[in-house]
Amino acid sequence: xxxxxxxxxxxxxxxxxxxxxxxxxxxxxxxxxxxxxxxxxxxxxxxxxxxxxxxxxxxxxxxxxxxxxxxxxxxxxxxxxxxxxxxxxxxxxxxxxxxxxxxxxxxxxxxxxxxxxxxxxxxxxxxxxxxxxxxxxxxxxxxxxxxxxxxxxxxxxxxxxxxxxxxxxxxxxxxxxxxxxxxxxxxxxxxxxxxxxxxxxxxxxxxxxxxxxxxxxxxxxxxxxxxxxxxxxxxxxxxxxxxxxxxxxxxxxxxxxxxxxxxxxxxxxxxxxxxxxxxxxxxxxxxxxxxxxxxxxxxxxxxxxxxxxxxxxxxxxxxxxxxxxxxxxxxxxxxxxxx
Amino acid sequence: xxxxxxxxxxxxxxxxxxxxxxxxxxxxxxxxxxxxxxxxxxxxxxxxxxxxxxxxxxxxxxxxxxxxxxxxxxxxxxxxxxxxxxxxxxxxxxxxxxxxxxxxxxxxxxxxxxxxxxx
Numbered sequence: 001x002x003x004x005x006x007x008x009x010x011x012x013x014x015x016x017x018x019x020x021x022x023x024x025x026x027x028x029x030x031x032x033x034x035x036x037x038x039x040x041x042x043x044x045x046x047x048x049x050x051x052x053x054x055x056x057x058x059x060x061x062x063x064x065x066x067x068x069x070x071x072x073x074x075x076x077x078x079x080x081x082x083x084x085x086x087x088x089x090x091x092x093x094x095x096x097x098x099x100x101x102x103x104x105x106x107x108x109x110x111x112x113x114x115x116x117x118x119x120x121x122x123x124x125x126x127x128x129x130x131x132x133x134x135x136x137x138x139x140x141x142x143x144x145x146x147x148x149x150x151x152x153x154x155x156x157x158x159x160x161x162x163x164x165x166x167x168x169x170x171x172x173x174x175x176x177x178x179x180x181x182x183x184x185x186x187x188x189x190x191x192x193x194x195x196x197x198x199x200x201x202x203x204x205x206x207x208x209x210x211x212x213x214x215x216x217x218x219x220x221x222x223x224x225x226x227x228x229x230x231x232x233x234x235x236x237x238x239x240x241x242x243x244x245x246x247x248x249x250x251x252x253x254x255x256x257x258x259x260x261x262x263x264x265x266x267x268x269x270x271x272x273x274x275x276x277x278x279x280x281x282x283x284x285x286x287x288x289x290x291x292x293x294x295x296x297x298x299x300x301x302x303x304x305x306x307x308x309x310x311x312x313x314x315x316x317x318x319x320x321x322x323x324x325x326x327x328x329x330x331x332x333x334x335x336x337x338x339x
Numbered sequence: 340x341x342x343x344x345x346x347x348x349x350x351x352x353x354x355x356x357x358x359x360x361x362x363x364x365x366x367x368x369x370x371x372x373x374x375x376x377x378x379x380x381x382x383x384x385x386x387x388x389x390x391x392x393x394x395x396x397x398x399x400x401x402x403x404x405x406x407x408x409x410x411x412x413x414x415x416x417x418x419x420x421x422x423x424x425x426x427x428x429x430x431x432x433x434x435x436x437x438x439x440x441x442x443x444x445x446x447x448x449x450x451x452x453x454x455x456x457x458x
Contacts, residue, residue, distance in 0.1 A: 076375050077366055106359065112381055113358045116388035117351055117398075124398040 012081075012101040015088065016042055018058075021051070024096060033070055033079060033101065042099060046070075046083060054085050058097060061087065068101070080105045143279045144208050146224040147271060159270025165222035166234040166264045166307055167281075167289035168207075170198070170241060173257040173298045175215035190254055191215065197244055205237040210281055220281060223269050231264055231310035238262060238301045239339040246299065261293025262337070263304040291326055292334065301337040308335045343396030344440055354397070357430050358387050364426045371422060374413055394444050407454040414457040424448055 006013060012030035014023050014037065023037045030037060034045055043051050046068050057064040063086040070079040081101040088096040139148055150157045198217055202209045207221040219237065222230035238260045249255050265285025272280045288304060296302035308318060317338040326332045345353065362384060365371050386409060393399035428445055
C-alpha cells in the first residue's frame with residue numbers, strides 16, 4: 001500500500017545509488033517529468049546540479065537542496081522544482097539516496113499573473129494622469145493660473161479686490177451688419193482666428209484675457225498678479241491689436257474694424273458660477289472702460305484720464321480729444337492713443 | 340457607481356485564481372498543447388490576465404485587434420476555439436460566477452471567434 005502511495009503522490013521521488021548516482025527507482029511523477037530514467041545518473045538528469053557538493057553534503061549526513069528547471073518532454077512548459085537529495089535511512093543499508101522534486105511552477109505562475117495585473121493598473125493610472133492633465137489644461141483656458149491653483153488647492157476661490165488694474169475693451173464696428181451673405185461659419189472662423197491672435201498678444205504683454213462676449217473682447221493687466229506696468233502693458237497690447245488688424249485687412253477680403261477703450265481703476269475679480277464657471281471682473285472701472293470703448297472710433301484707441309496719467313512718457317503718443325459729456329460719467333476729457 | 344464584475348467576484352485574487360487554472364488547464368490539454376510549443380509562456384500569462392480583467396470590467400489594456408493579432412499565425416481550428424471557451428467557462432463557474440454574468444461574458448468570448456479561428 002505504501003508503494004501505491006508513493007506511486008501516486010504528485011511530486012517526483014527517485015532512489016539512486018549512493019556511489020554511481022544512477023536511478024534505481026522512479027515513481028510515476030518522476031517518470032512523467034523526466035521520462036525513462038532507469039539507470040541514468042542524476043548528474044545527467046539535472047545538469048545544473050553541483051555533483052561534488054551533493055556528495056559532500058550527503059556524506060556528512062546533511063540534506064542537499066537546490067532549485068532546478070526541468071524542461072518538459074514535449075518542450076512546451078518549463079517546470080520549476082525544488083530538488084533535495086539525502087541519504088536513505090533504512091535497515092537494509094542499501095546505500096541509496098532519496099531524490100525529491102517538488103514543483104513550484106504554480107507559485108511562479110501566480111507571481112506572473114500578479115505582475116501582469118499590477119502592470120495593467122499602472123497603465124490605467126498613467127491614462128488617468130493624462131486625462132487629468134488634459135483637464136487641467138482646459139481649465140487653464142478659462143481661469144487665470146493663480147486662480148486655478150487656488151481652486152485646485154482649496155476647492156474654492158474667493159473674489160478679490162484689485163486696486164491697480166488697467167482694462168481694455170475691444171469690439172468690432174458694425175459686426176452685426178457685416179456682410180450676411182457670407183456664410184456665418186466664415187465669419188465665425190475669422191473671429192476665432194482674430195481672437196486667437198489677441199490672446200497671444202495678451203500673453204505677450206503680460207495681460208490676462210478675461211472673456212469674449214460675441215464681438216467684444218475684454219482683457220486686463222494687474223490681476224490676479226499685481227503688475228507695476230499695467231497701464232503700459234495694456235497700451236502696448238492695444239497698439240499691437242490695431243497694427244495687426246490693419247495688416248490683416250490689407251490681406252483678407254473681410255474687413256475688421258475695431259474700437260478700443262481703456263480705463264484704469266480698481267476691480268473685483270472672482271469665479272462666477274459653480275458647475276459652469278468663468279473668471280469675471282466687476283466694478284465701476286469696468287463700466288468706465290466699456291464707455292471708453294463706446295466713445296472710441298474705428299481703429300482708434302480711446303483712453304481715460306486715469307490711464308493717460310500712467311502712460312505719460314516718450315513711448316506713447318497721446319492726443320487729447322477735449323472734454324465731452326460721457327453718458328453716466330458726466331464731463332470727461334478723453335485721449336486717443338496713437339499707434 | 341456600479342460595481343464591476345471584478346469587484347463583485349473578489350478583485351485581483353479572483354483573477355489570480357482563474358487565470359492560474361485557465362493557464363494550466365489549457366497547457367494540459369493534449370489537443371491544445373501543440374499550439375504553445377514555441378510560445379513565450381510569460382507573454383501568454385500577460386495576455387490571459389489582460390483578457391480576464393477586460394471581461395470582468397477591470398483595468399485592462401485590451402485593444403480590439405489584440406485577439407486577431409495574437410492568433411493570426413496559429414491556424415486555430417473551430418473545435419479548439421470551443422475547447423478553450425469551455426475551459427474558460429468551467430473556470431469561471433468554479434470561481435462562483437453567476438449564470439447571468441456568465442452568459443454575458445461567454446457572449447463576448449463568442450464574439451471573438453471571428454478574430455481567432457483561422458479562415
